[in-house]
Amino acid sequence: MDGLLIFAGLFSGVITTFIIDSYKTLNPDSGSQTVVLLSQTVALLGQISLQLANMNNGTAMVDALPPAAAFSPPASSLVCN
Numbered sequence: 528m529d530g531l532l533i534f535a536g537l538f539s540g541v542i543t544t545f546i547i548d549s550y551k552t553l554n555p556d557s558g559s560q561t562v563v564l565l566s567q568t569v570a571l572l573g574q575i576s577l578q579l580a581n582m583n584n585g586t587a588m589v590d591a592l593p594p595a596a597a598f599s600p601p602a603s604s605l606v607c608n
Contacts, residue, residue, distance in 0.1 A: 549603075549604050552601060552604040555598035
């Protein structure tokens with residue numbers, strides 16, 4: 528019985544270590560989020576400048592902003608956690 532308790536404790540410790548390490552992969556990368564936000568800002572500023580330039584002509588150009596990529600964690604992280 529004591530061997531089973533020791534094995535369960537060691538197993539729990541090892542699994543906890545792996546879960547703590549793989550928990551970081553469940554969050555989106557802040558660098559890629561910054562790139563997406565900056566590209567949306569540049570696109571929005573481009574649209575504003577085009578609309579201001581075309582304001583004198585009486586035509587309005589409306590372009591859609593580039594969509595933000597939806598984050599989905601890797602399947603291995605989902606299985607592990």
